[in-house]
Amino acid sequence: MRLTDLTIRPTSSDLTRPSSPAAPAPLLVPPLRIGNVVVDPPILQAPMAGYTNFAFRQIVREFGGAGLQATEMVSARGFVWLTEQECENPDRLWGVKEEARPLAVQMWDNDPETLAKVGERLAKEYEVSVVDINFGCPVKDVSERAHSGSYLLRFPEKIGAIVERVVKACAPTPVTAKIRLGCSRDKINAIEVAKVVEASGAAALTVHGRTAADFFKGSADWENIAAIKPHLKRMPLIGNGDLDSAAKVVEAFRRYGVDGVMIARASLGRPWLFQQAAAALRGQPIPPEPTIEEQKACLLHHYALVCERFGDERGTTLMRKFACNYAQGLKGARFFRTHAAKVLTKVEFLAVVEEHFPRGQNLVAADSRIPLPTNP
Ligand SMILES: Cc1cc2nc3c(=O)[nH]c(=O)nc-3n(C[C@H](O)[C@H](O)[C@H](O)COP(=O)(O)O)c2cc1C
Numbered sequence: 001m002r003l004t005d006l007t008i009r010p011t012s013s014d015l016t017r018p019s020s021p022a023a024p025a026p027l028l029v030p031p032l033r034i035g036n037v038v039v040d041p042p043i044l045q046a047p048m049a050g051y052t053n054f055a056f057r058q059i060v061r062e063f064g065g066a067g068l069q070a071t072e073m074v075s076a077r078g079f080v081w082l083t084e085q086e087c088e089n090p091d092r093l094w095g096v097k098e099e100a101r102p103l104a105v106q107m108w109d110n111d112p113e114t115l116a117k118v119g120e121r122l123a124k125e126y127e128v129s130v131v132d133i134n135f136g137c138p139v140k141d142v143s144e145r146a147h148s149g150s151y152l153l154r155f156p157e158k159i160g161a162i163v164e165r166v167v168k169a170c171a172p173t174p175v176t177a178k179i180r181l182g183c184s185r186d187k188i189n190a191i192e193v194a195k196v197v198e199a200s201g202a203a204a205l206t207v208h209g210r211t212a213a214d215f216f217k218g219s220a221d222w223e224n225i226a227a228i229k230p231h232l233k234r235m236p237l238i239g240n241g242d243l244d245s246a247a248k249v250v251e252a253f254r255r256y257g258v259d260g261v262m263i264a265r266a267s268l269g270r271p272w273l274f275q276q277a278a279a280a281l282r283g284q285p286i287p288p289e290p291t292i293e294e295q296k297a298c299l300l301h302h303y304a305l306v307c308e309r310f311g312d313e314r315g316t317t318l319m320r321k322f323a324c325n326y327a328q329g330l331k332g333a334r335f336f337r338t339h340a341a342k343v344l345t346k347v348e349f350l351a352v353v354e355e356h357f358p359r360g361q362n363l364v365a366a367d368s369r370i371p372l373p374t375n376p
Contacts, residue, residue: 029253029281032067032236032260035174035203037102037129039067039260041278043249044206044238046264047073047106047132047178054095055305056322059298060267061100065274067260068102073134076109076118093126094309102129106178108137110148112162116169123173130203131170135159135193136180138212150212153183156196163200174203178240181224184213194228198235205232206262209241226256238262244273246280253281269325271298292330296357299326303349312346319349331360 031040045052045060047070057069072092079090096105105128109115119131134142137149144151152159159177167175177197182188190207197205207228209220220241229237236259243249244266252261267273276286290298302322307315323340327333339352 032204032238034068034130034176034236036172037068037174037203039102041065041067041281042238042260043067043274043277043281044104044260044262045069045267045274046240046262047071047104047134048264048268049073049092051268051322053092053306054099055302055309056268056271057095057099057103058305059271059302060274063272063275065272065276065278066263067278068104068130070104070106070132071096073106073108073137074118076107076114077111079107079118079121080114096126096128104128104130104132104176106132106134108134108142108146108148110146110152110158110162112165115162116165119166119175120169123170128173130174130176131166132176132178132206133162133166134178136178136208136212138180138215143212150180150183153179153189153193153212154187156189156193159193160196160200163197163202167201175201176204176206177202178206178208180208180210180212180214181221182211184211187211188224190224191228191231194235194237195231198232202235204236204238204260206238206240209239222252222256225258229257236260240264243277246273246276246286249277250280268322269328292357292359295326295330296353299323299353299357300350302326303353307346313344316343316346316349323349323353327358330358332356332358 029042031038032042043066045057045066045068049072052070052072060066060069074090074092082090096103105122105126107115107118115133122128122131134149135152137143139149142149163175163177179190179193181190188211194205207225209222209225210216210218222239222241225239238260239252239256239258240262243252243261243263249261252258263273272287272290279286299322303315303319306319310318320340320343324337327336336356336358339356343349343352
C-alpha cells in the first residue's frame with residue numbers, strides 16, 4: 001500500500017504537539033520487508049561514522065521506535081587486513097555479535113571480492129540481519145582517494161557487479177545499498193543506479209536526497225527520491241534527508257510514497273526521535289521531549305556505556321561531541337559547549353555536565369532544531 005492511498009487526518013501541528021487527548025488518527029503504514037527481515041516500524045536509524053556505535057544504538061534501542069539500526073560504516077579492506085594481522089575486530093563492530101536484532105552493518109570498498117568476503121563473514125559469523133553497502137559517502141578519503149562510496153555513482157555497472165557478488169556471498173542474508181542522488185546536480189542518475197541495484201538482487205535501497213557535491217548544503221530533494229519509486233519492480237525504497245521531527249516523517253510517507261525512512265543527524269542529540277516518529281505513524285500520542293533532567297540522565301547513561309568500553313580517558317574525549325549534541329537547541333548550549341569541548345577527565349566531564357548542562361527550555365521548537373555535525 002502506498003501512503004498516498006491513505007487518509008491522513010492530523011496536520012503537522014497536531015503531530016508535533018505533546019501528548020494530547022486529541023491523538024492523531026491511526027496511520028496504517030505497512031512494515032517494511034528487507035528480504036526476510038521485517039522492519040516495523042519502517043523507520044531506520046542511519047549509519048553515521050564516528051557516532052552510531054554500540055552505545056548510541058543501545059540508547060536508541062532503549063527509547064524504541066527504530067525498526068532497523070545500523071552500525072558505522074566499516075572498511076572492508078581494513079577488516080581483511082586486521083584479520084590477516086590477527087588483530088582484534090574493528091572497533092566499529094563493537095557489540096555487533098551480542099546485541100539485539102535486527103541490525104544492519106554497513107561496509108565500503110570498491111572491490112567486489114573484498115566486499116563479498118567481508119559481507120559473507122558479517123552474514124555467517126556475525127549473523128547480522130542486513131549487510132549494507134555504501135555508495136554515497138562523499139568524503140575525500142573514501143571517494144576520491146579510495147574510489148569508493150559516492151565515487152562509484154559514476155559507474156552504475158560497477159555498482160551492479162559489486163551488489164551481485166555480495167548478494168551471492170551473503171545469501172540468504174539480505175544485502176542493501178545506500179546512495180546519494182548522483183555525483184552532482186547536473187549528474188543525477190539515481191534512477192539508473194536504483195534499477196541496476198534492484199536487478200543485481202539487492203533487498204532494499206536507501207537514497208539520501210542530496211548529491212555528493214552537495215555534501216550537506218541546501219535541503220534534501222525528496223521529489224527526486226520519489227521519482228525513483230515508479231521505476232522499481234520489487235525493491236523497497238527508503239528515503240533519507242533532513243527528517244528531524246515526527247511530523248516530517250509522516251509527511252515523507254504521505255507525500256513521497258517511500259516504503260521506509262531513515263533518520264541520521266537529528267537523532268544524535270535526540271535519540272528519542274524514533275520513538276516519537278513511531279508513535280506518530282501508529283496514530284498514538286507523540287511522547288513529549290524528555291525533561292532537561294531526563295536528557296541529562298540520558299547523556300550520562302550514554303557516557304557510562306562509552307567509558308565501559310573505551311576507559312575513562314578515551315571515553316571522555318569521545319563523548320565531548322555527543323555531549324554538545326545533547327545540549328544543542330537548548331538555552332545555554334553554547335556556554336556548555338565551550339566547557340564540554342575541553343574536558344579531559346571523568347571528573348571534569350561529570351562536573352561540567354552537573355554545572356553547565358543547559359537548564360533552560362528549548363530555544364526553538366524541537367521540530368526545527370538544526371543538527372550540528374555536517375561531516376558525512
Ligand atoms: C557525522 C556523519 C557520519 C556519517 N556517516 C555515514 C556512514 O558511515 N555511512 C553512510 O551511509 N552515511 C553516513 N552519513 C550520512 C547519513 O547516514 C545520512 O545519509 C545523512 O546525514 C542525511 O540524513 P539526515 O539529514 O537525516 O542527517 C553520515 C552523516 C554524518 C553527519
